Amino acid sequence: MAWFVLFVAGVLEVVWSLGLKYTEGFERPVPSVITGVAIVASMGLLAHATRTLPIGTAYAVWVAIGVVGATIGGTVLFGEAMPPRRLAFLVLLIVSIVGLKLTAAP
Template identity: 45%
Template sequence: MAWLILVVSGAMETAWAVALERSDGFSRPLPTVIFVVTLVLSMAGLGYALKFIPVGTAYAVWVGIGAVGTALVGMVWLDEPSSAARIACLLLVVAGIVGLKVFH
């Protein structure tokens, strides 16, 4: 259960990062509210997961999911540049996340 919550918390990290960008410096109310709610949910989930998963592993997985998710959202929906090299680098991050889980 802790791993599932950790993964969802990583997805919430992606959500708050995108909402932060969309809030335009906290001047747009809806993205600002989404940012705050997803930030709290993300942190709460990470905090729960840390009861069962070592901090180094949990934090790396949480950040990795958030970073990869945010980069993918940027490339797919926000017109950020995508290239084979960028995608390969994201795959390396995913490989690291999987390795942390496998060798936990």
């Protein structure tokens, strides 16, 4: 269950990181509220997951989900570049996430 909670926390990190672009410096109320709620929920779920998962593993996986999601989201939503080397390093990050999952306790 902790891994599922951590995954949801990571997805919410993607939501808030991409949401920052939509807030326009927190001047747009609706995107700002959505982003704020996603930040709080993401951190809360991360904290919950660390009750049973090692903090280093949980934090690394949470950040990695956010990095991969925000990078792909930035490409899809905002037309940001995705050169082959960037994609290769994202693949390495995903391999690292899988490795952390496979070597972690609970």
